[in-house]
Amino acid sequence: MARMELRxxxxxxxxxxxxRDIDLDIDDGEFIVLVGxxxxxKSTLLRMIAGLEPISGGDFxxxxxxxxxxxxxxRDIAMVFQSYALYPHMDVARNMGxxxxxxxxxxxxxxxxxxxxxxxxGLDTLLQRLPKELSGGQxxxxxxxxxxxxxxxxxxxxxxxSNLDAALRVEMRLEIARLHQRLGTTMIYVTHDQVEALTLxxxxxxxxxxxxxxVGSPLDxxxxxxxxxxARFIGSPTMNVVPAxxxxxxxxxxxGARIALPHLGDAGNAVELGIRPEHIDVVGAGAGxxxxxxxxxxxxxxxxxxxxxxxxxxxxxxxxxxNIAARAGDRLGLKIQARNAHVFAADxxxxxxxxxxx
Amino acid sequence: MNVRTPTTVAPGxxxxxxxxxxxxxxxxxxxxxxAVILITLVMLVPLVVGISYSFQSIxxxxxxxxxxxxxxxxxxxxxxxxxxxxxxxxxxxxxxxxTLQFGLGLGLALLLNRHFxxxxxxxxxxxxxxxxxxxxxxxxxxxxxxxxxxxxxHWLAALxxxxxxxxxxxxxxxxxxxxxxxxxxxxxxxxxxxxxxxxQSIPGDLYEAAEMDGASAWQCFTKITLPxxxxxxxxxxMLRTIWIANFADLIFVMTGGGPANATQILSxxxxxxxxxxxxxxxxxxxxVALLGLLLVYAAILLKIRQKFVKI
Ligand SMILES: Nc1ncnc2c1ncn2[C@@H]1O[C@H](COP(=O)(O)OP(=O)(O)OP(=O)(O)O)[C@@H](O)[C@H]1O
Ligand SMILES: [Mg+2]
Numbered sequence: 001m002a003r004m005e006l007r008x009x010x011x012x013x014x015x016x017x018x019x020r021d022i023d024l025d026i027d028d029g030e031f032i033v034l035v036g037x038x039x040x041x042k043s044t045l046l047r048m049i050a051g052l053e054p055i056s057g058g059d060f061x062x063x064x065x066x067x068x069x070x071x072x073x074x075r076d077i078a079m080v081f082q083s084y085a086l087y088p089h090m091d092v093a094r095n096m097g098x099x100x101x102x103x104x105x106x107x108x109x110x111x112x113x114x115x116x117x118x119x120x121x122g123l124d125t126l127l128q129r130l131p132k133e134l135s136g137g138q139x140x141x142x143x144x145x146x147x148x149x150x151x152x153x154x155x156x157x158x159x160x161x162s163n164l165d166a167a168l169r170v171e172m173r174l175e176i177a178r179l180h181q182r183l184g185t186t187m188i189y190v191t192h193d194q195v196e197a198l199t200l201x202x203x204x205x206x207x208x209x210x211x212x213x214x215v216g217s218p219l220d221x222x223x224x225x226x227x228x229x230x231a232r233f234i235g236s237p238t239m240n241v242v243p244a245x246x247x248x249x250x251x252x253x254x255x256g257a258r259i260a261l262p263h264l265g266d267a268g269n270a271v272e273l274g275i276r277p278e279h280i281d282v283v284g285a286g287a288g289x290x291x292x293x294x295x296x297x298x299x300x301x302x303x304x305x306x307x308x309x310x311x312x313x314x315x316x317x318x319x320x321x322x323n324i325a326a327r328a329g330d331r332l333g334l335k336i337q338a339r340n341a342h343v344f345a346a347d348x349x350x351x352x353x354x355x356x357x358x
Numbered sequence: 359m360n361v362r363t364p365t366t367v368a369p370g371x372x373x374x375x376x377x378x379x380x381x382x383x384x385x386x387x388x389x390x391x392x393a394v395i396l397i398t399l400v401m402l403v404p405l406v407v408g409i410s411y412s413f414q415s416i417x418x419x420x421x422x423x424x425x426x427x428x429x430x431x432x433x434x435x436x437x438x439x440x441x442x443x444x445x446x447x448x449x450x451x452x453x454x455x456x457t458l459q460f461g462l463g464l465g466l467a468l469l470l471n472r473h474f475x476x477x478x479x480x481x482x483x484x485x486x487x488x489x490x491x492x493x494x495x496x497x498x499x500x501x502x503x504x505x506x507x508x509x510x511x512h513w514l515a516a517l518x519x520x521x522x523x524x525x526x527x528x529x530x531x532x533x534x535x536x537x538x539x540x541x542x543x544x545x546x547x548x549x550x551x552x553x554x555x556x557x558q559s560i561p562g563d564l565y566e567a568a569e570m571d572g573a574s575a576w577q578c579f580t581k582i583t584l585p586x587x588x589x590x591x592x593x594x595x596m597l598r599t600i601w602i603a604n605f606a607d608l609i610f611v612m613t614g615g616g617p618a619n620a621t622q623i624l625s626x627x628x629x630x631x632x633x634x635x636x637x638x639x640x641x642x643x644x645x646v647a648l649l650g651l652l653l654v655y656a657a658i659l660l661k662i663r664q665k666f667v668k669i
Contacts, residue, residue, distance in 0.1 A: 052569065072566075073571075077570070083563055085561070089585040098571050098573075098581075099572050102572045102573050146571070150571070
């Protein structure tokens with residue numbers, strides 16, 4: 001059980017500042033997912049929490065106790081590495097029981113705990129194998145087993161599923177969700193995968209350029225992104241962003257269309273309009289806010305993706321639920337669901353919705 | 359040579375067999391033949407000739423008695439006190455040299471594997487003793503041990519290890535330490551460089567995982583580093599043991615096997631028997647005995663390696 005606090009935590013390698021002023025409170029038992037583009041410092045932050053990387057500045061506390069100078073072995077945190085980092089010369093049982101072996105736990109207790117963990121992870125029949133004799137998914141389970149067996153106060157995962165194929169990834173994702181439900185232990189999870197982030201997280205932390213861009217529940221980030229970066233980073237397919245000019249009660253687009261945005265108190269300093277593909281409706285030519293030509297239509301069965309070229313604005317992607325009859329080359333009208341639109345100021349920050357800022 | 363050209367086959371005879379036979383039974387050996395012939399010429403022939411010498415009397419100083427003598431040379435060996443002294447010396451020389459070279463080499467490798475300034479330069483410098491001709495290092499070490507021109511006896515006396523600054527190379531009880539010291543200096547780089555290469559191939563995240571699992575530095579060393587180094591240790595220790603047991607150059611230059619055979623090892627005994635006494639038959643018998651011992655040693659070590667090395 002662990003409550004973690006990061007206070008103005010910084011990290012620099014020489015003169016290169018990788019993370020600055022990271023402030024974050026993690027509640028006991030919370031599942032936190034760190035996302036962000038490659039190289040933004042997710043792994044670095046995780047490793048600083050683990051104690052594998054020294055903290056350049058600020059304070060890191062677990063349950064109110066300052067951890068900056070505490071060695072990893074004394075932090076009582078388990079970590080699952082992306083490479084799994086299984087000990088290749090030890091069989092599965094010894095790999096999983098290694099932390100107990102180190103602590104000098106009696107052999108019977110060790111065997112009992114290993115067998116217990118192996119049962120929950122479906123590894124019972126593999127205990128005598130060496131890591132090189134296992135499949136990728138099995139290795140991943142062993143890595144998780146090694147962490148579980150310690151009964152630590154927090155788990156750290158660094159892209160644990162990125163080496164697995166799609167089907168196995170879904171399965172292991174559910175496994176991790178179940179694990180969190182069962183143990184209720186604080187977990188911090190780094191991933192590139194939107195779906196993993198949105199499905200697993202209690203709260204998502206979006207990192208970019210060494211700063212936290214936004215912290216919030218998956219729905220929060222989807223519905224109320226704090227800025228253009230988060231808006232485009234969260235959600236798939238990516239949000240369309242087009243230039244716009246703020247006007248009273250709405251925005252004017254480059255092609256002259258006026259979009260009324262009654263939910264925004266004042267869009268006066270808006271420079272861009274953001275709209276997710278699933279928040280645009282296809283209507284008959286001439287009946288929508290925008291006129292467009294379909295360039296490519298993908299029928300996915302449950303959804304239809306339309307890559308449209310909007311007159312006077314450029315490309316835009318539209319996702320319609322179900323099947324529509326549109327084909328490449330068709331003229332379409334696009335209707336923007338104004339209540340789901342986002343507007344961004346020149347510095348990229350999203351203009352708050354009236355109902356929240358009021 | 360185009361071995362796949364179809365040969366003319368009489369009607370009714372199988373056409374598939376002969377090209378296949380060529381490809382799988384004969385062709386590989388055609389390609390292997392240069393190596394096989396070379397190995398036979400440079401390794402097997404001298405070996406067989408050497409072993410056959412050990413069953414003959416070939417003494418240049420006694421040309422009348424040349425001829426096959428059966429096991430006479432070996433019988434003489436069995437009752438030759440000098441042989442048993444040399445065997446004991448060989449054991450002592452080899453075990454002390456390999457142990458010290460390995461221990462210090464491993465320590466040096468662990469040091470060089472850490473990050474520090476000028477690491478590359480230091481790594482290059484460490485390799486230097488290996489590049490010095492043996493003859494030169496032997497002479498240098500002999501001088502270092504000479505109390506007239508060398509500092510070592512004076513240092514040892516100052517430390518109280520020697521009662522007075524005498525030449526240990528002249529003292530039958532201590533003389534072996536001279537060549538051993540030179541050999542250790544000469545051989546550390548070999549272990550340091552090979553073990554450093556092995557150390558650098560250990561994935562760093564294993565140490566991080568072990569650290570998270572609570573392992574201390576010593577536990578990391580015994581439970582991760584050593585198992586990973588084991589294959590390299592087994593093979594280098596075996597090679598170096600064989601090499602050092604046969605390595606008479608340093609001894610020959612520094613002490614010539616003396617004083618009073620105190621530093622005579624089997625290979626230097628072979629050398630003096632063959633080229634000082636010109637008794638090639640007897641020298642071959644000693645060499646074959648040494649070969650037999652080393653083969654037994656290598657077999658044991660390979661067996662141990664099989665049992666312990668899992669990677
Ligand atoms: N040892 C190091 N020395 C110097 N710079 C480093 C070091 N380790 C990481 N960095 C830099 O720190 C930044 C963050 O690295 P980090 O590995 O945390 O990224 P990440 O967000 O995990 O990326 P990815 O998603 O690709 O794993 C990168 O720009 C990287 O170049
Ligand atoms: Mg990373």
